[in-house]
Amino acid sequence: MQLPERIRVGPYEYKVSVQPNIHDRDGNREYGNINYLDGQIALNGTVDESRAVATFWHEVFHALDHCYSVKLSEQQTDQLGNALASFFLDNPELAPAWSQPN
Numbered sequence: 001m002q003l004p005e006r007i008r009v010g011p012y013e014y015k016v017s018v019q020p021n022i023h024d025r026d027g028n029r030e031y032g033n034i035n036y037l038d039g040q041i042a043l044n045g046t047v048d049e050s051r052a053v054a055t056f057w058h059e060v061f062h063a064l065d066h067c068y069s070v071k072l073s074e075q076q077t078d079q080l081g082n083a084l085a086s087f088f089l090d091n092p093e094l095a096p097a098w099s100q101p102n
């Protein structure tokens with residue numbers, strides 16, 4: 001998958017980066033995270049390609065939720081992220097860049 005360097009969600013721009021490892025405040029490993037204040041989406045570079053794709057979409061849904069106040073739960077964000085990642089993996093003709101490893 002070719003990650004974009006930046007995405008725009010509504011009026012907000014987010015810089016997308018892959019970090020060597022990501023942990024939450026309690027020291028637990030995370031797949032990725034989003035920082036609304038700084039406009040940053042970080043993906044954990046230690047996860048495999050399929051999880052990285054799903055994590056990217058998971059964080060995009062957090063950005064959409066934040067912008068449009070959809071009020072998605074964490075579980076719904078997971079479900080939508082996995083659904084969109086699977087959709088692009090299953091339909092590579094629609095978005096080749098999202099369907100192939102780097």
Ligand SMILES: [Zn+2]
Nearest residue numbers: 058062074077
């Ligand atoms: Zn989340």
